[in-house]
Amino acid sequence: MPERIILDYGSGGKASQRLIKNLFMKHFANPGLNRMDDAALILDLQGPLSMSTDTFTVDPVFFPGGDIGSLAVHGTVNDVAMLGAVPKYISCAFILEEGLVMDDLERIVQSMARASSHAGVQIITGDTKVVPRGAVDKIFINTTGIGLVVADPAPSGHRAEPGDAILISGSMGDHGLAILSHRQGIAFETDVLSDSQALNHLILRLIREVGDIHVLRDPTRGGLATTLNEIAQQSDLEFIIDQELIPIKEAVEGGCSFLGLDPLYLANEGKFICILPESLATKALDIMRNDPAGQDAAFIGRVAEGRNGKVVLKTALGGHRLLDMLEGEQLPRIC
Amino acid sequence: MNLLNKFKDPELCLNILDQIKSEIQGEFRFMEVCGTHTVAIFQSGIRTLLPESIIHVSGPGCPVCVTHDREIASYLALAEKDLILATFGDLIKVPGPGGKNLKAAQAEGARIKIVYSAFDALKLALDHPQDKVVFLGVGFETTAPTVAATIKMAAEQGVRNFSVLSFHKLVPPALKALAADRDIQVDGLLLPGHVSTIIGLEPYRFLAEEYQVPSVIGGFEPLDILQAILIMIKQKNKGRPEVVNNYKRVVPDQGNAKAIETMYEVFRPADALWRGLGIIPGSGLAVAQRYEQFDAALVFDQELPQVDEIPGCKCGEVLKGLISPDQCPLFSTRCTPANPVGPCMVSTEGSCAAYHKYRL
Ligand code: SF4
Numbered sequence: 001m002p003e004r005i006i007l008d009y010g011s012g013g014k015a016s017q018r019l020i021k022n023l024f025m026k027h028f029a030n031p032g033l034n035r036m037d038d039a040a041l042i043l044d045l046q047g048p049l050s051m052s053t054d055t056f057t058v059d060p061v062f063f064p065g066g067d068i069g070s071l072a073v074h075g076t077v078n079d080v081a082m083l084g085a086v087p088k089y090i091s092c093a094f095i096l097e098e099g100l101v102m103d104d105l106e107r108i109v110q111s112m113a114r115a116s117s118h119a120g121v122q123i124i125t126g127d128t129k130v131v132p133r134g135a136v137d138k139i140f141i142n143t144t145g146i147g148l149v150v151a152d153p154a155p156s157g158h159r160a161e162p163g164d165a166i167l168i169s170g171s172m173g174d175h176g177l178a179i180l181s182h183r184q185g186i187a188f189e190t191d192v193l194s195d196s197q198a199l200n201h202l203i204l205r206l207i208r209e210v211g212d213i214h215v216l217r218d219p220t221r222g223g224l225a226t227t228l229n230e231i232a233q234q235s236d237l238e239f240i241i242d243q244e245l246i247p248i249k250e251a252v253e254g255g256c257s258f259l260g261l262d263p264l265y266l267a268n269e270g271k272f273i274c275i276l277p278e279s280l281a282t283k284a285l286d287i288m289r290n291d292p293a294g295q296d297a298a299f300i301g302r303v304a305e306g307r308n309g310k311v312v313l314k315t316a317l318g319g320h321r322l323l324d325m326l327e328g329e330q331l332p333r334i335c
Numbered sequence: 336m337n338l339l340n341k342f343k344d345p346e347l348c349l350n351i352l353d354q355i356k357s358e359i360q361g362e363f364r365f366m367e368v369c370g371t372h373t374v375a376i377f378q379s380g381i382r383t384l385l386p387e388s389i390i391h392v393s394g395p396g397c398p399v400c401v402t403h404d405r406e407i408a409s410y411l412a413l414a415e416k417d418l419i420l421a422t423f424g425d426l427i428k429v430p431g432p433g434g435k436n437l438k439a440a441q442a443e444g445a446r447i448k449i450v451y452s453a454f455d456a457l458k459l460a461l462d463h464p465q466d467k468v469v470f471l472g473v474g475f476e477t478t479a480p481t482v483a484a485t486i487k488m489a490a491e492q493g494v495r496n497f498s499v500l501s502f503h504k505l506v507p508p509a510l511k512a513l514a515a516d517r518d519i520q521v522d523g524l525l526l527p528g529h530v531s532t533i534i535g536l537e538p539y540r541f542l543a544e545e546y547q548v549p550s551v552i553g554g555f556e557p558l559d560i561l562q563a564i565l566i567m568i569k570q571k572n573k574g575r576p577e578v579v580n581n582y583k584r585v586v587p588d589q590g591n592a593k594a595i596e597t598m599y600e601v602f603r604p605a606d607a608l609w610r611g612l613g614i615i616p617g618s619g620l621a622v623a624q625r626y627e628q629f630d631a632a633l634v635f636d637q638e639l640p641q642v643d644e645i646p647g648c649k650c651g652e653v654l655k656g657l658i659s660p661d662q663c664p665l666f667s668t669r670c671t672p673a674n675p676v677g678p679c680m681v682s683t684e685g686s687c688a689a690y691h692k693y694r695l
Contacts, residue, residue: 259451307695312695314380315380316343317345317348317380317384317557318349320383321693324692
């Protein structure tokens with residue numbers, strides 16, 4: 001019988017202590033966490049800070065290319081980095097469902113440890129709650145991250161300017177399709193892997209070596225289309241995107257057409273949009289393409305004045321149409 | 336270049352577009368029957384490339400859009416009973432009378448499960464022997480045969496907790512109703528690719544023979560659509576309307592006999608209520624007597640409730656191609672994808688949604 005999480009582990013008593021010591025401390029060990037105080041003492045961060053929090057629930061918990069643990073680290077690290085910051089510390093809080101298999105939890109924790117060490121962040125405080133079976137779906141993880149803003153001025157969705165180039169760091173839709181296809185038990189011939197990865201190192205290089213980056217944003221939920229719309233609205237400008245230039249893997253394209261989904265609305269967990277003066281685009285693309293996290297980076301369009309707040313897609317045939325925001329969830333079609 | 340990409344090839348497409356421009360004489364109104372075509376026409380930007388003299392109207396070919404308010408009210412009522420309602424995702428947001436949809440019903444506690452096929456719904460029934468599972472059968476000839484096969488399989492396995500609420504509809508009778516309607520003037524019909532894979536070419540013959548409408552079965556890639564338009568224009572110019580299968584790589588002229596046989600073993604033709612078009616005789620599929628223990632309408636004694644029409648919604652006229660979606664007074668104001676008034680704004684294949692989403 002596999003060992004399972006029982007309600008006692010959330011009691012705050014000895015069982016909780018054991019879980020913290022034998023699992024979390026074992027894998028996450030670092031000086032800040034090892035102090036075991038009520039809060040983490042941060043001594044080395046001064047100046048403008050970037051902070052972000054996110055809660056992760058994903059079904060299935062283990063998916064091709066990652067799991068909820070690595071996702072919870074990457075998601076928050078990336079959000080902190082999108083402000084032009086170097087992520088330093090993260091907190092993590094678990095809500096565990098009674099009955100969760102201990103080995104699965106350990107796999108998740110190990111994966112978080114690996115992801116944070118790779119991203120160069122430390123998990124310095126955390127929390128665990130156990131709730132009765134059925135109250136959550138296996139495991140929910142909240143992570144909050146904090147980092148030091150190094151870009152000056154910090155990139156922001158308001159800062160896009162007419163004439164700017166719009167770049168993306170890689171192919172679209174991988175994560176969303178990997179999750180959706182596995183949730184429905186539809187596996188494709190070529191398995192699509194989630195792109196979940198930390199982007200902070202690549203972002204730091206862009207800030208240091210290219211500079212003057214106006215907007216950085218990761219197109220997670222709602223995908224590229226929704227995120228571009230958000231930025232176009234924030235900066236009140238028109239974005240003109242060339243459909244043919246958007247990298248989409250063949251397997252993703254095929255899976256999407258089978259399910260009636262649009263890859264431009266599928267979530268990405270390891271890609272970012274970068275908007276900057278067009279004169280800097282080539283340099284930025286070179287840096288991205290030379291980094292494992294940005295090999296398929298591409299120039300996809302421009303910022304213009306015109307239909308303010310709207311994103312226009314130039315199709316492969318040369319026609320034009322609106323690329324609207326996603327409304328609610330994308331659902332597979334009938335026929 | 337793989338085969339599919341060839342049908343997207345810009346150069347080939349622009350070539351056909353040039354031919355269309357040189358062939359067109361006067362105005363040409365064409366209607367696409369199928370919602371997937373509507374979306375493809377917008378998505379590829381074809382609409383912005385066609386000459387202005389080509390008027391494109393959307394027809395009734397989205398199974399969600401033609402689902403009548405009374406049918407929606409019926410399945411919403413069913414969802415409140417002690418059962419699991421399995422449905423394709425498309426229906427989850429469609430508002431019924433009073434604005435309520437399956438999503439809202441789910442939030443109130445109804446057990447609703449999105450499935451990708453009728454087989455998944457049967458599997459759900461096998462996995463939950465204590466529960467009754469009802470599959471919501473909405474769709475055209477494309478989906479009806481697999482639903483029929485699922486019912487047959489359930490019968491063979493002696494499954495007792497599975498049934499289907501059949502609101503399936505047949506395309507040719509609806510086309511007949513449209514062609515016979517004098518208000519609806521179209522110069523050509525782009526016939527649905529998916530439905531035709533099942534029924535083939537024969538059932539459309541009457542369009543050219545009785546009503547003189549050029550009609551082409553077309554695929555969904557830009558080249559398919561442009562070719563279909565060109566063929567229809569040429570037929571009109573020659574004054575010799577025909578029904579042409581221009582999607583032979585997928586659609587056999589004779590259709591899929593096995594699928595049709597299964598469909599008519601399990602279902603029988605019945606009158607059906609279409610949104611916008613009213614009752615069309617013989618245009619629906621009811622569960623045949625032999626399989627009646629799988630007929631959710633009988634099992635749960637489910638009738639079509641009387642409902643009030645949604646005030647202001649012009650779905651009916653949109654589905655008949657009489658007005659374009661933006662001519663509906665509620666379009667993009669009171670009726671948006673976030674707050675849809677009619678199903679044409681909800682369905683991913685609905686023409687109102689396509690207008691709202693893609694039109695510049
Ligand atoms: S815009 Fe809305 S209300 Fe008007 S016809 Fe379309 S779906 Fe119906």
